[in-house]
Amino acid sequence: MEATLTTDILFYLFSAAILGCGLMAVTVKNLLHSAIALMGCLFGTAGLFLLLDHEFVALMQILVYIGGVVIFIIYAVLLTTHLGTRYLPASTLKYISGVTLAAIVLGLVLHIDPQATHTAVNPDRTATTIDAIGYRLLDGSTNGFLIPFEVISVLLLSAMIGAATIAKHQKPGATNDEDETGGSAS
Amino acid sequence: MIESSWMILLLPFISFIGGILFLHKQPKLAAGFSILCNGAAMVMALILAVGFLSSDDTGYHALAHTWSYDWFAITDTLTVSIGALLDPISIMMLVVITVISTLVHTYSIGYMENDASAGRFFPLLSFFVFSMLGLVIAPTLVQMFVFWELVGVSSYMLIGFWYHKPSAVAASKKAFIITRFADAFFLTGIILMATQFGSIGFDAINQGATAFSSMNTANPSFSLEGGAVQVFTALAAQEGSAGFLGLNLLSWATILIFIGGWGKSAMFPLHVWLPDAMEGPTPVSSIIHSATMVVAGIYLTARLFPVFAVAEYTLSVVEFTGAITALFAAIIACTQRDIKRILAFSTLSQLGYMMFSLGVADMEHTAGFTASMFHVFTHAFFKCLLFLSAGLIIHSVHSNDIALMGGLRKKLKGTYFVTLLAVCAIAGVPFLFSGFWSKEEIIMAAWSNGHQCSAIIGLLVGGLTAFYMGRYFFLIFHGEYRGDAHHLEHAHENKFMLFPMVLLAIPTIIAGYPMLTGHTFFNTVIPQATLPTHPDHSASWIMPVAIAMAIGGLLVAWLKYGRRAVSFDTPSTNIVYRCISNKFYIDECYIFVTKKIIFRCVAAPMKLCDDYIVDGIIHSSAAIMRGCAAVIRHWQNGQTHVYLGLMIIGLALLAWFGGAL
């Protein structure tokens, strides 16, 4: 996409959304609110990806991150908290150390970032099509990503099975633990 | 068949693995499985032997077949390989081991009937068979050493099979330590052999040595190749060199190797472990400590015979050791009361026979070598039979002490009969029994090769053997029963135990006949060596004397123990008798040397050094580490936050020192 006034405005809008929501996500006390803020942040990122001509990644972001991960998080929030939950504030020491560390990282990265060359958009660039992605993923040669793709598939399957096993509600007869009442809906 | 000879090795190993992993809870299945595997191995070994017999080749080298597979290389020329060397003596040993192992496994069903840990017994027994077979077919010194040690381990495990008995544990440790002590010399000898003569393969060593000896004596008409050339060259270089302490390196190497066999075959004074090893189950004693494992030392000497023969003094050491042991053990055996110890000492004595028989041979007169192997063959069967019958007797009267037996011939008729055969065989009763022929050969060989002293010792020991075996036999089976009558009532012969004994009685008798008839079996299987040899007929007086000694020994035994009731109530006060019955106090000497001298004067200062210097260094370094850790440990407190913080600080430091900032 050509860098025009429109894209600049959109970029700053999205940036503001990302950073604002991001900040909310880490500062708001209520867990569900921060999850919603995270969702906003991810939506902003998806918009940014669209601006950067990565349609597929943007949709991936919405489909998996928002539609999957954030919903997982919200689900976990729903299962583990309720409106009356008291949120203990972090200690001042933690706040100070958090700010310091964040500043260190920011300083480090911002110090290194300007050293990136090739900051101009290649005039011949073409957006990556979904076909190209598909072919690259299924390409078994050294240029392709077949093995990582397969490994990821196995990883996802095993993670799914593992998650289901861990979260499975143990049958009352099969457990010697104390009585469990939470999370009846899974 | 040659190429599949590894199957013979594999079958007992399968039996071991399968038994130990899957069947240790089902003793009956384990027994069946073991017998199946060992029986199959026996069949294969017999097929192999028949194939050998029917082949047209004759003579020692023509029959040696080797296949091997490279394991690892030490230098460019010195490669350690594993494989099989099949020649007459290894085939003979294969047959002996597999036949005896199958029969002993069968016997053990009866013997271990009421033992809760029988499921562990059969796999371990199969493991021993595996190790022994591997030892026998080893084509190199290294493979032989590996299996040598495995044999030692399995012997250790089986002696200590009833590990809840302190005496069994002590005996197994004793056997293990003494044989390891000897094996240290063996390993040194192997290393010396490998470095000095550039070869560890029996083929190469023996060919080189044979060529060398024939060069010295007769026409050197050997064409050598490979490692044998190296050995030959090295031997030639050693010729006449002063060496170390008056012995050249070849003698050192061979004597060191021989010490390995010395320990394993329990030659005096390293014999002390063998009588104690009788703490193990009797089938173990019969297969390991009489028929097979203890002849490993003999086998090793026979294996390397050409090079031993070339080496100065080595065969003299062999002969001397063997003769002393034969006499020494026979004297002790006359006074023992433990049924298994008598047999153990008789084993020692017979091993001494085999050893000195090897010692009296040389490359020109190999009759002693042949006789020794012949005795290995015959002895295996009748000694195994004796042990099995002893096991049955112990099983029946619940005692090891012959003082508590007597008159058992009425109760244990089958045992009585087969034991009689075996006693006749070992005592050298003429013409009918195998032991007579092989012993005859040994004495004949010694005399005819000019070793008159050994021959006379052999004759003397023959008489002693007849005497103590007669004593053994009469005290057990004749006279009146002296033990607890309660046990006698329940005494019976288990058919699983009797059956292998009956089978063993057959070779006890016929194993010696082929020699008499000049059958090709012995011409082929017992190596006739490289040069033709005949016993010196001038020594024809030996046979009548030997017969007289045997009959006389038995007669004396009959007069003293068989004819009238014997009383064991009052211990003898005769100082010589006490000295002998206490085995010349050799064990006590050992204990004195180790406990009083080595422990106090060497080990105690070493312990002080260990405690204060070595441990001190370790402890102080640990203390320093602990001090450092006390500081750092708080950083690893399981808090994600702390980890993250440390990670970022580390990253920043890395960037700082890496010059990114």
Place this chain on the structure above:
Amino acid sequence: MNLTACLSLSAILFSFGIFGLMTRRKIIAMLLAIELMLNAALINCVAFAYYAPAGADTDVGSILPIFIVAITSAEMAVALAVIVAMYRKRKVIDIERLEDLHD
């Protein structure tokens, strides 16, 4: 809009993530902060692909995020399952009160 702006954006987002990880006590909130950091990484990935010089393999800019997203979702699924299981057992999702887990 240029590369530096994108990278700065992602850097700031990343530092937010670190801040969140440091100050939050609830495990879920910490996971959330990790999500932010991963998101910053994705932005970097895509931005570099967009501003890549001629001849660069820009497909990777689309493929790498796929892998990141997939691994993240797998990780999240397991992590949240663990959290739910833990909550059932101990009724606590506060990391400071779960310190005894390392014993």
Place this chain on the structure above:
Amino acid sequence: MDTSTHQPVQQSVAERLDPHTATTPLGDWVRELCDAPDGGNLLSMTINVIIIIIAICAFSSLTAMVLVWMERKLAGRFQRRLGPTRTGPFGLLQTAADGLKLFLKEGFRPNASDPFTYYLAPLLPLTGAFMVLAVIPFGPSMWIADPELGLIFISAIAGLGVLALLIGSWGSNNKYSLMGGLRAGAQAISYEVSLILCFLLIVLASGETNLLNIVEGQQGNFWNWWIIKLPGAGFIAFIFFIITSTAELNRTPFDTTEAESELTGGFHTEYSGIAFSMFFLAEYVHMFIAAAIGATLFLGGYNAPFEFLPDGWWWLMAKSYAIIFLYIWFRWTFPRLRIDQLMALEWKFLLPLSLINLVFAGILIAMGWIL
């Protein structure tokens, strides 16, 4: 492998539909106004956006009204009664009256609820609905956006619908709401898998993710529609699509989310007035969207059943309403499933069969066995 009989639609929509020739009066007017032929101009974009927003709002409201009326009428017919008759001819104005009533009602929020989530939740479903409506091709030149990855876009946005239920149910601070929300979450996440597998089958068959291209690929007579063109597999996928979309819509027999008899209304128990009407509206818009997607993917979209008939948005409407009729029919004839039965249906029946069907379709396509 013979692929010659099946080629993905090579000719792109942009070639067939030149934006300069295929125009609408409205678009012409806007372009004239802004004096810019493309959408790059900020003013033109703004006007476009405003027009689109108005159009979508109007369309959704109208659709919802029609559907509510239709549902009530059909429900009456299924139950052998008349349904609304009083307000307007055939009761047509009944929905409008109901809507008015809802708008005028007092907005009521429980005291212990969380205002942020409570008020955010009703806004989300309609947002999603509008976003999806934007990419549905109503006619050859009648669409708002035509993204290359339209189908993925739809699946991505469709997955978000459940967010509103989860947030709203938690924000209401009511146990029935929370139970409803959790059930809705589990149900939506589960059935989305099969739904996307149905989509994937169409992607596999047509080689396209662009909705317009998918529709164009089904031109010609009705046997070119994927439901028939892919023998067997297409029809099975369509049935699966109907089932899973019913579940995604939380309609009976999959309405465990609301389940009046168990949860007194599920996630929207605590909602009233305009907030409730937003949920209500979104539900019916979603129903239309689901039907429209089904029609687009399986029934040829705006294509006429026979070549000699003119294509146009009316065909899409007709097909969509046919599917909507199916949804309503299901609602008033099937009993509700229990939540465990519902989960079992998805994980033990639909998902494996969808996968098998996908493989089956793949074989059909690879062998060229399509009509």
